[in-house]
Amino acid sequence: MHDSGNTDSGSTFGEKLRAAGERHGRLCVGIDPHKSLLESWGFENTIEGLAAFSTICVDAFAGHVALVKPQVAFYEAFGSAGFAVLETTMAALRSAGTLVVADAKRGDIGSTMAGYAEAWLTPGSPLEADAEGEAVTRKQKAVLAFLRSLYEHPEMLEKEQFKVFSPLLHGNVTGGNLKQLLEYLCKIDSERLVPQRLTGAVRIVDSKELLFPFRDGQQIKEIIGQTLAALASKEGTTLERVYALEVLNGTDVNGLARTASELYQSFGYDVIRVGNAAQTGVEHTVLIDRIGNEAVAKIVGQVVRCENIESAQIGDDHSGSETNVDFTLILGKDFNGYSVRQKK
16 A cells, blocks of 8 residues: 655654545545446557546546545556556646555455456566466466455455456356356365466367376376375475475486476476586486475475485585575486386
8 A cells, every 4th residue: 555645744644644534525536447447438448548547537536535546456457558657647646635545455356356367467468477487377376366355255256246357267167167166266265275287298189279288197196196185184294385496307318307397396396496417327316305304305206206315405415406495306317207217
């Protein structure tokens, strides 16, 4: 929240608010330039339309009401250009002595969440990220924030609000089925949700782009099994925090470390370094436990079926590790691209 205004610059916000209320009444006017509102006023959903609508609001409200509350989400949807319009709008209101409350909270009602979704998830938007990993993580966070909003505000699924944000949800579940799914999800505490990422090969089938998970779906079973085991665990081992890994290729086969890192990301681990080990020709894959937690190390190793676990601190081995990580995975010749071949 941001409060401003030239009235009694040395006063506290409470004193300014009381003075403004005595002059103009206790009315706080919102500026919520979402797409449907812009269009109903004859403006396009563009930065020019946003600026024109905001100017009209400033002319109508500045110096006439106690507070004005612009909704940041609808400006953020236009990236830095939108923030520039917001800055101009707030400066004009302040110069007239009007108090400004910037509504920038996350996890809000449907229309506001739709604004944030448009800002961060729409392909081609000014805030779209280039890095795939960052984009996936950001989308996961946005989905969790949306589900948290559903949990806290189930009224979002009422007809009018549902119509606002449902067009922004893209997938193979639509219409009544989508609404039914969301009605179920809104009963789940989002704090108990664990985001996972499925990786695999993308293939074109009947002109449709489909994702085929690694190991013919076995990866999905393992992700679900490990997640359920963690949820059922009294200690909640893998859910206490996100563990940081580095994955190093100890062979001369290109791409192994990248493939393994994607597998670990699928299980929710934070892979902060992918590269080559100090030595090649490593025969057996090894997981180096740098936090001294044998129970967690076994769970981490299960992702690629690595049972060869060693305990060491950074610098105690010759892996080439230079990063402060929890675990280092060094891939050997027994790693076939998705798991360690078990000894017969």
